[in-house]
Amino acid sequence: MNYLNSLEIIRPDDWHTHLREGDLLKCVINSYSRVIGKCIVMPNLKNPINKSSLGKEYKKEILSLINNKYFKPFLPCYLTDDIDSIDFENALKNEIFIGAKLYPINSTTNSSYGVSNIENIYPSLESLVKFNKPLLIHGEKISEDISIFDREKYFIDDQLIKIINDFPNLKIVLEHVSSEYGANFVAQTNNIYGTITPHHMILTKKDVFKENINAHHYCMPVVKEESDLVALRNYACSGNEKFFIGTDSAPHDLKQKENTNEIMPGIFSAPCSIELYTEIFDQENSLNNLEKFTSINGAKFYNLEVNKDKIKLLREKWKINQYTEYNNIKVKNFYGGNILNWRIEN
Numbered sequence: 001m002n003y004l005n006s007l008e009i010i011r012p013d014d015w016h017t018h019l020r021e022g023d024l025l026k027c028v029i030n031s032y033s034r035v036i037g038k039c040i041v042m043p044n045l046k047n048p049i050n051k052s053s054l055g056k057e058y059k060k061e062i063l064s065l066i067n068n069k070y071f072k073p074f075l076p077c078y079l080t081d082d083i084d085s086i087d088f089e090n091a092l093k094n095e096i097f098i099g100a101k102l103y104p105i106n107s108t109t110n111s112s113y114g115v116s117n118i119e120n121i122y123p124s125l126e127s128l129v130k131f132n133k134p135l136l137i138h139g140e141k142i143s144e145d146i147s148i149f150d151r152e153k154y155f156i157d158d159q160l161i162k163i164i165n166d167f168p169n170l171k172i173v174l175e176h177v178s179s180e181y182g183a184n185f186v187a188q189t190n191n192i193y194g195t196i197t198p199h200h201m202i203l204t205k206k207d208v209f210k211e212n213i214n215a216h217h218y219c220m221p222v223v224k225e226e227s228d229l230v231a232l233r234n235y236a237c238s239g240n241e242k243f244f245i246g247t248d249s250a251p252h253d254l255k256q257k258e259n260t261n262e263i264m265p266g267i268f269s270a271p272c273s274i275e276l277y278t279e280i281f282d283q284e285n286s287l288n289n290l291e292k293f294t295s296i297n298g299a300k301f302y303n304l305e306v307n308k309d310k311i312k313l314l315r316e317k318w319k320i321n322q323y324t325e326y327n328n329i330k331v332k333n334f335y336g337g338n339i340l341n342w343r344i345e346n
């Protein structure tokens with residue numbers, strides 16, 4: 001592709017976001033709705049969204065803060081061991097839920113209600129197949145004898161392959177693919193798709209695990225080796241339909257990140273996520289495939305219309321703010337204080 005100074009693409013979607021609730025939602029929502037069209041809002045609130053009434057309420061809370069036509073939130077149901085299957089099926093039928101999310105128990109933020117044994121959710125997986133709705137997976141196996149860097153591989157080998165064998169027609173997204181092993185698995189396996197975050201294509205474990213852990217680069221799944229980063233870049237930039245945008249932008253107040261014994265995992269990239277993806281695709285000489293990744297592949301997967309309008313990106317330097325703030329909430333922006341080479345035209 002020739003050297004470009006500007007680029008128009010169909011408005012991007014974001015198939016994996018965390019918008020939170022209450023004041024934190026109010027703090028971060030504009031960072032998403034400034035540019036994103038359709039988005040999947042993860043249901044891991046303190047009280048997980050695991051029934052239709054909660055889903056409806058949460059969507060209302062989000063929409064009450066939106067004043068544009070293009071931002072459209074979709075919710076997956078948080079699968080718990082004790083889900084009400086009649087309510088779940090009705091919610092799929094009535095499109096209150098776009099699918100369902102599997103969190104292995106204690107794998108990440110607010111996952112203590114997650115699934116302890118995969119077979120406990122088999123009735124829900126049958127419902128997903130019946131309504132042709134996807135399963136979104138946080139693909140990490142948690143066990144004392146498995147290194148934090150190998151959780152994705154063990155999940156694939158010990159649990160995902162079993163799910164695929166038992167439900168060959170189930171459509172699955174392996175969320176925030178973080179390893180070369182995981183990305184190869186997605187590319188080679190029928191009915192499996194993957195989202196890729198910007199930070200897994202920018203950071204490696206050296207950026208997190210220093211003398212002290214860098215809380216603002218700490219997320220689940222943790223970022224890994226250079227070889228993993230390269231594989232993720234190659235797949236994202238290839239135009240391969242199996243991979244699409246999912247920022248996993250996951251804000252936490254500074255109080256949950258600094259001067260605490262329990263650092264919450266999550267990186268808040270929404271203030272510059274599209275700009276970061278653009279920069280990555282530019283570095284890989286693949287700007288011609290950016291639109292497929294950000295705006296087409298995911299919509300196709302979810303059987304939703306591709307957005308009708310476009311956004312314009314300009315090759316212009318700007319500096320991203322350090323923080324996003326509201327009332328007494330302060331969230332560190334990923335890449336805060338750094339210079340970006342692409343800007344979205346207002």
Ligand code: NCD
Nearest residue numbers: 018108109219220250265266
């Ligand atoms: C997410 C969060 O904070 O909700 N954290 C993260 O590190 N990615 C949850 C998740 O997607 O794992």
Ligand code: ZN
Nearest residue numbers: 018042248250
């Ligand atoms: Zn997430």
